[in-house]
Amino acid sequence: MASQVLIPSGISGTNQAKWLMTKTKKIPVPTIERLARYSRPLEDLSGSGDVVISSVRLAELCGVTSPQVRKDLAYFGEFGTRGVGYNVEDLLKEIKKILATDQEWTLCIVGIGNLGNALVENENFRKRGYNFLAAFDSDPKKVGHTLSCGLTIEPSRNMAQLIQKLHIEIGIIATPPFDAQKVTNLLTDSGIKAILNFAPIQVRVPEGCLVENVDFTVSLENIVYHLRDISKKGLF
Amino acid sequence: MASQVLIPSGISGTNQAKWLMTKTKKIPVPTIERLARYSRPLEDLSGSGDVVISSVRLAELCGVTSPQVRKDLAYFGEFGTRGVGYNVEDLLKEIKKILATDQEWTLCIVGIGNLGNALVENENFRKRGYNFLAAFDSDPKKVGHTLSCGLTIEPSRNMAQLIQKLHIEIGIIATPPFDAQKVTNLLTDSGIKAILNFAPIQVRVPEGCLVENVDFTVSLENIVYHLRDISKKGLF
DNA sequence: CCCACAATGTGCAAAAATTCACAATTAACC
DNA sequence: GGTTAATTGTGAATTTTTGCACATTGTGGG
Numbered sequence: 001m002a003s004q005v006l007i008p009s010g011i012s013g014t015n016q017a018k019w020l021m022t023k024t025k026k027i028p029v030p031t032i033e034r035l036a037r038y039s040r041p042l043e044d045l046s047g048s049g050d051v052v053i054s055s056v057r058l059a060e061l062c063g064v065t066s067p068q069v070r071k072d073l074a075y076f077g078e079f080g081t082r083g084v085g086y087n088v089e090d091l092l093k094e095i096k097k098i099l100a101t102d103q104e105w106t107l108c109i110v111g112i113g114n115l116g117n118a119l120v121e122n123e124n125f126r127k128r129g130y131n132f133l134a135a136f137d138s139d140p141k142k143v144g145h146t147l148s149c150g151l152t153i154e155p156s157r158n159m160a161q162l163i164q165k166l167h168i169e170i171g172i173i174a175t176p177p178f179d180a181q182k183v184t185n186l187l188t189d190s191g192i193k194a195i196l197n198f199a200p201i202q203v204r205v206p207e208g209c210l211v212e213n214v215d216f217t218v219s220l221e222n223i224v225y226h227l228r229d230i231s232k233k234g235l236f
Numbered sequence: 237m238a239s240q241v242l243i244p245s246g247i248s249g250t251n252q253a254k255w256l257m258t259k260t261k262k263i264p265v266p267t268i269e270r271l272a273r274y275s276r277p278l279e280d281l282s283g284s285g286d287v288v289i290s291s292v293r294l295a296e297l298c299g300v301t302s303p304q305v306r307k308d309l310a311y312f313g314e315f316g317t318r319g320v321g322y323n324v325e326d327l328l329k330e331i332k333k334i335l336a337t338d339q340e341w342t343l344c345i346v347g348i349g350n351l352g353n354a355l356v357e358n359e360n361f362r363k364r365g366y367n368f369l370a371a372f373d374s375d376p377k378k379v380g381h382t383l384s385c386g387l388t389i390e391p392s393r394n395m396a397q398l399i400q401k402l403h404i405e406i407g408i409i410a411t412p413p414f415d416a417q418k419v420t421n422l423l424t425d426s427g428i429k430a431i432l433n434f435a436p437i438q439v440r441v442p443e444g445c446l447v448e449n450v451d452f453t454v455s456l457e458n459i460v461y462h463l464r465d466i467s468k469k470g471l472f
Numbered sequence: 473c474c475c476a477c478a479a480t481g482t483g484c485a486a487a488a489a490t491t492c493a494c495a496a497t498t499a500a501c502c
Numbered sequence: 503g504g505t506t507a508a509t510t511g512t513g514a515a516t517t518t519t520t521g522c523a524c525a526t527t528g529t530g531g532g
Contacts, residue, residue: 032458063440103464105456114357121350125452170459193463194459196452200360201277210463212455215276217366218272219448221271223406223432225336226268
């Protein structure tokens with residue numbers, strides 16, 4: 001725990017408190033995650049005819065309450081018009097600015113199994129400005145193979161060199177759990193700034209590196225806990 | 237919002253308050269998610285020599301504080317021995333009992349693209365008692381194809397019939413976002429009890445069905461928000 | 473048997489996050 | 503131009519979650 005502080009939502013890093021200060025207001029950690037969720041329906045609506053949206057409607061679409069929406073947005077400014085609502089295009093632009101998704105980011109992926117492949121080929125990433133610049137795997141049988149997205153699989157030993165040459169900022173780990181910590185060390189040694197880890201272990205990083213752990217089985221266990229709970233209570 | 241209540245961690249369902257009551261104590265929502273995380277290192281340790289583990293050590297391995305670990309466990313009973321710690325095997329067994337992962341669950345998956353394929357082939361699921369009994373896709377080119385795991389891809393129109401015949405409890409959605417709501421309706425109409433949705437939209441379900449939405453891009457946006465925040469503050 | 477040490481379990485305090493209620497503002501209509 | 507309806511922005515109250523401090527209990531050694 002010396003070099004790592006867990007942020008409730010799952011992201012972890014160093015000296016979190018400082019990062020969450022904007023002017024003098026503290027931004028609740030879950031707010032950031034919700035902002036990302038708000039942007040999904042806004043993207044959809046931004047194509048269609050609707051020009052404005054109320055906090056009530058946006059809340060419905062995202063499964064939260066409307067005061068929550070208003071409060072979340074109010075942390076960062078006054079984006080709406082009283083009596084009217086929020087302009088869809090403008091709000092989307094503001095949220096993107098807040099989240100820093102109005103700029104391009106450079107990624108690499110480590111571990112080109114089924115999952116790694118699915119992630120690197122995923123349209124949603126590229127569409128949102130996340131650019132995979134390199135793919136790594138330690139399996140000699142995979143190295144040299146070219147993926148549909150155009151990337152050629154590199155051996156893990158080239159990691160440091162490529163990350164620095166291509167200015168890669170974020171690393172995604174999609175290896176088996178056993179390799180995840182080793183890969184994390186390789187990535188951080190190469191100067192990566194943040195890691196999105198899909199291996200079902202909690203990887204440790206040195207000061208100044210961000211980690212977010214995504215664990216599918218945790219989500220499933222959440223579900224089955226509540227499922228069993230329901231049948232036990234005989235509510236349904 | 238009429239038929240759906242969002243639980244902070246991302247899981248949503250109906251009348252949540254009731255489910256979280258055990259005897260008279262309210263269980264914090266994040267506690268369940270952490271219990272799942274605690275079980276990972278316990279599984280690893282359960283093979284090796286260590287027989288007991290302290291809350292301090294377990295907390296380190298999971299990136300939380302030690303009072304947090306103790307408090308989380310104390311909601312469900314007294315599993316440790318004062319002055320000693322927790323017996324690894326026993327604690328794992330207790331957590332599995334709490335989470336209902338000591339039993340088998342039946343799943344199906346809808347959408348056999350890269351991601352769907354990666355999920356259904358994933359060892360971690362089967363290893364933990366999550367059994368995929370059916371795979372669906374609406375693409376006629378995919379229907380009839382047999383996956384490495386042995387399942388044959390079924391057309392979506394067979395969904396209701398198969399879910400009922402095989403007593404499938406949980407559905408996983410790995411379709412493009414546009415199809416996700418339609419698939420959700422199909423699943424709930426077929427009597428599914430819970431849905432794990434990987435499409436980047438918030439799907440709506442009728443009363444009595446659980447949903448957990450997993451959105452990779454939300455995790456990434458979380459990261460880039462904090463990353464930009466760091467460089468702006470000039471901390472590194 | 474007693475004492476020192478280690479580690480859990482827990483009531484209470486603190487912090488964090490959400491919800492409420494309403495003042496403020498705008499648009500639309502007559 | 504005034505009145506009504508709609509909707510935001512926000513301080514205060516409430517609820518939820520976490521952290522602290524310590525009493526409690528078990529272990530091992532002399």
